[in-house]
Amino acid sequence: MAEVRLLELDGVEARYGPVKALHGVSLSVGEGEVAAVLGANGAGKTTTLRAISGTVRRGGRIVFAGKSISRRSPEAIARLGIAHVPEGRGTLSELSVRENLRLGAYVRRDRKGIRDDERRVLVHFPWLEARRDQRAGTLSGGEQQMLALARALMLRPRLVLLDEPSLGLAPIVVAEIFRIVSELNEREGLTVLVVEQNANLALEASSRAYVLEAGRVALEGTSAELRRNESVRRTYLGY
């Protein structure tokens, strides 16, 4: 596979005050693929995404679309086209659904493109139309997760960072969210780096995966390989 590498992390470290959470993570995401990061609680999955989007102090080399972003601010990184859907969904709960979507496109200047994308997003999330004037904080957890994804799409992102989309949601809702992610990837070539505790789902939806343990990449490979891997099966898949 000689695809273009959109995102590359090389020896990335990150810390929260005195506590080091990443001890040199190296991974890459190719243009148009869904990559997954698996691992137990505290392995550094969320921190890896936060290092990319610049919301944690980090070191090492992070290159996105040929540009080093390891010293850039979250605002600047969003402007490069990285949409981070954080843990807890990052819903602007006081604002309406429509306002959330509008702010997803905040850094864009192409009015017509934004209107087109509003329609495009509604194809994947038709129910948003009827709820557009409702305050986002009053949506259910699953709806908020989908709104967060829809809002990320409004950036017309080159890369979506999706943090634990299954957190606290019913299995049927989680399945729906992963179905939409796969659909977006297949139909629109959306590139996604998803962090997920539910390894089954993550390996199903992705083509490449990394297993984090204690702030390091312990295993990597295609998702098909990892599904067959004995230790991954025992530790993360449960069979």
Add this chain to the structure above:
Amino acid sequence: MLLAFDWTQLAQQTVIGLSSGGLWALLALALVLIYRSTGVVNFAQGELAMFSTFIAWSLVHHGFSYWEAFFLTLAISFAGGVALERIVIRPVERAPVLTVVIVTLGLFFLVDGAARWFWSSETRTLPNAFSTRPITVAGVAFSIQDLGNIAISLGVVALLWLFFQFTKLGLALRAAAANPDESRLLGIRVSWMLALGWGLAAAMGAISGMLTAPALASFDQNLMQPVLLYAFAGAVLGGIESPFGAVLGALLLGVFVNLIGTYVDWIGTDLRLPVALAVILGVLLVRPAGLFGRRSARRV
């Protein structure tokens, strides 16, 4: 009994109450704006407004007309508010609330001291913004000044509402105030949004000050201290989280304080401020969120 009641006086006093309430509302709105983005009451807001009013006074004394000075001062105050946030508040942006409160208290004395240093402490006057002629509506005489104050304060409130509701920048300001971390991920320059909020608050305070001063026989550096207290009382009454509440609270308070001063002899003009303080205390005891304050979003 009912026939003997002076309805003309009631109408006049209500309008006078709305006039001062409107000016308190502008400062109350400034307080709410800062409170929503930083979580603290800016104790220096009144002194900043006083400083702006003195700038306007200086401009008038250098030959500008009242309205020229008014709009120049607005621009200067906005820029000053932005600069102040950049220089004084930015370093403590992520500090605990108490630190920020102390900083705004420090700012109170700093601005107050600066105004006393730049301008001597003698009393001074600003020309009237409006004609002092009365105007008769339905047989009742009102002062044009009061009606003008009401029109300007409500107009500013409406403009601000349109700005926050219907412009992208206004939307980003609201988002940055409520969810700074999430807003950053959307590419919103949160730190600059806070500075913009300080600029807007300073400009609103300036309007309040520049309309408060002409109504007085004379003013000095203590000009805005009672106004700050009334504004704070109004904001607490309406709910300090709610811009609408703060405006309505200040207007209600203006009418209430003026009517009670008119009709209850022993209160008169001397005891109006304690009445406002009693309102703060009463609201905090009975309904801490204020009349229109609401708790954060609930799931349905």
